[in-house]
Amino acid sequence: MSVDDLVRDHTRLMNVHTVLQHAAVASLACTGPRTIGPDQKQKQVEKSLSPNVVEPVQTTLSQLSITTLNKQTSPVDILPSIGPDVNDINASIVKRELDKECKRSVRYQLNLIKERQQKAINERFATQQKTEQQQLRVSNRAKREESDKLLQQQAEQLAKAELEAQQREQKALIKQNNQKLYLLTIEGVSRCHRRFCSKYELVTKLFLALDKETVQACAAHNAELRELGQLFDQLVEKLKKGSSDPPELSCVFTAEQYCQRLDRLDENLHKQLSEQQQQQLDKAKKLAEEKEKQRLLEVEEQQKQQEQKQQQLEAELKATADAAATAAAAAANVATTAATAQEAPTTEAPVTATVPASISTSYVHPTRLAFYNEINALYQSKVDAVKPLQTDEAWKKYRTNCQRTINLPLNAITATSAQHLKTNFDKLYNFFAGQPVRTTDGSTITINDHPLARDYCILLMAKKFVSQTDTAISSNPQAAFPFASVIVTFWKLLPDFGKIFLAYMYKESPYLVPYVIPQQPDQSPEQYLKTMGYRITENNELEKPDMFLKRQTGIARLYAAVIITPGRQADGPNHCFGLEEAWRWLTHIMLVKPLPDICATMIMEMLQTLGFELWRAYGRNFLKLLLYIQTAYMPQLSAYDEGGPKTRLEMLLSKFLRERQIPQAMGVLPPGFW
Template identity: 60%
Template sequence: MSMDDLMRTLDWMNVETTLQHAALASESCTGRTLGADREPLWVEGTKSSPVANTIPEELPAPKEEISVIPRTNWEPSISCFPDAQAINASIVKRELVEEGKRCVRQQLKVLKDRQDARRLSRESQQKQEEHQLQQKALRERNEILLNQKADQMTKVQLEAQQREQLALRQQTDQKLHKLALEGVSRCQRRFNQKYEGIARILLSLDKETVQVCSTQNTQLKELGQKFEQLVSTVKMGKCEMQSQFLCSIIKAEECCRSLDALELDIIKQLAEFSEQIQQQLKQEADKKLEEERQRQLAEEEKEKQRQQKEASEAKAKQQQAEAAKAEPVQVQAAPEPKSQDVPPAAATTAATTASTCVHPDRLKFYNDIISLYQSKVDAVKPLQTEESLKQYRTGCQRAINLPLNAISAVSPQHLGQNFDKLYSFFAGQPVKVMNGSTITINDHPLARDYCMLLMAKKFVSQSETAISSNPQAAFPFASVIITFWKLLPDFGKIFLAYMYKESPFLVPYVIPQQQGQTPEQYLKTIGYRLSDKNELEKPDIYLKRQTGVARLYAAVIITQGRKAAGPDECFELNEGWLWLAHMVRVKPIPDISATMIMEMLQTLGFELWRSYGKQFMKLLIYIQNIYMPQLAAHDEGGPKTRLEMLLAKFLRERQIPQAIGVLPPGFW
């Protein structure tokens, strides 16, 4: 039951009590007891304290039960008043009831206050809880926002770090790619040179000999395809991992080593096959010698029998003559040999010693060339050492180097334009330099010799850079050299001086080692160079340079110059014949002798065979049968084996192919 229901119940009890009291009082009253015109009633025994008429008014009865009593105007009597004690008792009772009501009201009020307090407490608690929930929700929302913000910041930082890592990786990949390209390019140069050398060996062989190296030929093709694929992969940068860049360098090195091993295998296979051929040739030669010896023995036997028969016939005739004549026959003594028919031993020894190093005619030619060169060098020293002429020297170098480096056989016009630039400078035409000013070769009296020395040296240096790796490049350079040689005769001699200084084997001159000379000093005299660290270059690099020099020298011998320069030949084919004939008479040097002869034969062989025919064939047979055994006593390397195979091919096929890249007559 709620508090309101309880209050309504109490009110209803109060009304009911009042009605009960009114009903009791109405039984003793006959008239009106209250009003302004009525005196108060005094209860007996209580005169001093009047008792108020507390009889409640009569409650209206229900219409069904209560009837209206007509009022009459009569005076009440004392007997109609109720008893005072009863009234007092009712008053006390009423007061007690009121007191009880007050107590109940107070209690109810206290209960209500408590309930209100509890309600307020609950409401405040609810509000507090709601506030806490709101605070919690706010904190959660803030936390979510903070987490989202932190996630965004983390994502941004992560993306930035990823971009930095990606950029760093790309930069690292670029560096590794560059290193891989450099490493693979170095290996590619080695691989291409070795591959070209092996290919030249295989191409120089006949079909029968190539079949011997069929397995190595297949391996060579597979290795070339593998290396090309590796190079294309590195160039495209198709390496998913950084370690693959370094692996590509290792793979390139492995390919080079595999190619070296393949070359040794081919050389070994060819050497074995060459040895078999040599044995067969030797057996055939021995068989022919045996047949020749048997024939000679038979002829000697016949001659002996004929002589014996003639002697017996002569003896018989002599006996007949002695019997016929009495005087003895005088026999004339045989004439003694003249002293001049036998050469002195000292002269023979000196001639043999000289021929092992250089032929006297070639030595004289070499000394004349070097003397002219040295005189030119001494003459231009004032121009070379003058500090104030440094800019002029730089301009001269630029006027020569730019067109000379551009020389190639792309077209006759291209070759002619570069030659015209060089020759116009020597003709005195002005040439622009870097600062916009112009110079001429006539600005200094020593400039012509200086520029001639400079140009000859530059042409020789091309044998080291362009020609050693590309044999076809020798012919356009040789054509320009021959043209300048016709127009400037001293230039040709200076060019030869630089060639002989670079390789004295072109004389041919095998410079002997002097007494007390160290091996390093001797190697420098035959063309070895010193590095920046004062170390001698490696033999393979030295042989590569000598190969380029031999190719250029041979190209100059067989190449014609510009038609407009004149028909005179300044360095003809007989120079190649003389060189080859003298080279096989001097002392063999390991590797270099075989390399020079092979390069000369590959470049000059076609022209020499066409011009000298059987004489050249005899020279090749001499090289194979006489010179190669002498060379084998000093040399067992790859160049010697390659030369043997080349000679065997030429002699077996009876023809020599023309060198690739030779310029046709009247090219420009």
């Protein structure tokens, strides 16, 4: 209940009091039924007023009513006494008392109401404050939980980021350590591999120096050597693959074990060799030294013969020059005589130059014929020796794999770079050194798998090199020099290979001997031309002359390139087939029977390829040789040849003699190229 409600109740009570007073005065004159008085129940008053307030009024009214009724006064008498009467005074006193009481009651009620209201307000404020505190606590708790959750998330993210950073650092450190470990492993295995290869090459050369019986007696060591080579190759291939797992240091220990096993193998092999075998080796060395001495003696003898031939050539050139001077003088005399005596014709026959019959009818020089027969004998012995391997069907797959092993690196030989040339040479040489080679079908073969495999492979490789003249060199002259460099290197390491290579060259072109093979009485023209280098097709058709000359040009280029091209620098500067062979060929080609087209073609190709080196080495003597070719040989050639090659040769000689120089051939490998 509010204060406004209490004030309204108090005002209402005051109005009720005034009404009751007026009703009491009016009731004295009222004749009708009374509505108020002591005998009437004051229901409305009792309901509307509180007991404390109504009771005095009722008492006063009752007393007033009873007094008035007892006196039985008339309304007229009563009216004058209402004014300043005791009753009025009492009524006013009552009124004042009633007012005071009402005010006290109102104040009391107001105080109670205020107290209750204040209490309610306090309670409401306390409740609201409690509710707000609870809401604040709940909000703070939620915020705290959210903050804790956020802090936990941040802490987790920070911890995750730190963990990832640590993991990255750890991975980087592991990767760096693995890389260092890999480099250390590679370096260690590389050192062991160099040591292994050096020892392996020594042991292989030792096996190559032994005879077949001794090699068979040392078959167990040979098998162990191949096994060690395969194991080391597998270890190297494993490192080259670069798998995701870093190599272990155990690879270095494994490589070291292989090296130690090879050292023990070498020691055991030397222990196993008997004194007799050692004596045989000594004999072989002595024989090699004797052969070397004999070869040196032959070289000296050939140099002496060459000097004698040079002297003869100089004498012939001098005689030719004298004859030319004599002919010029005779022509001058004839002209003078004709001028002085025009009427009397001369009866003397003209002087004609005569050519010795030995030059026009010879086919080959005896020394060259002997060399040719020696080369052919060695070639034929090798061919006859490998027939069991070549005809055995059980070894057909092995023969095919040998051909592939040789053909693949040989076909890839170019002068692109020194490393490229060395890589392909190493593939060929490692196979001939006995190292295992993995074939295209996944199997592994070595040259020691069959006793005749070495000779068979030498024949294969020599034939393959010669076949390059028909495929690559005839159309690209510069391609001859990288092939020649590999051929010369193999010639140093395998002397038989060089002779077999020459045998194939002479078989394809006997003009390189030079040898004009005479026709036998029972030979047909086709068979004779075949012996002279022509080819017969499957349809029994003879090779066309232009194709024949093109192929012979390629053969001459390779032959000349072999003469002037150095081999691998690591095998020494010695040349097994040097520039003296070019001088020998040029001097001997002048002594054989001239043939149309082919002789001019071969001489021109030789001069273009190695004329620069011949001029630098022989100087004035080579210039005299060129003069002899121009003045003495070309007239002989003109008697048999009037074609384009002869004309081109004449122009080439004139150019060289006019310019007094010959340019170096394109594509010549520099010294120390690889």
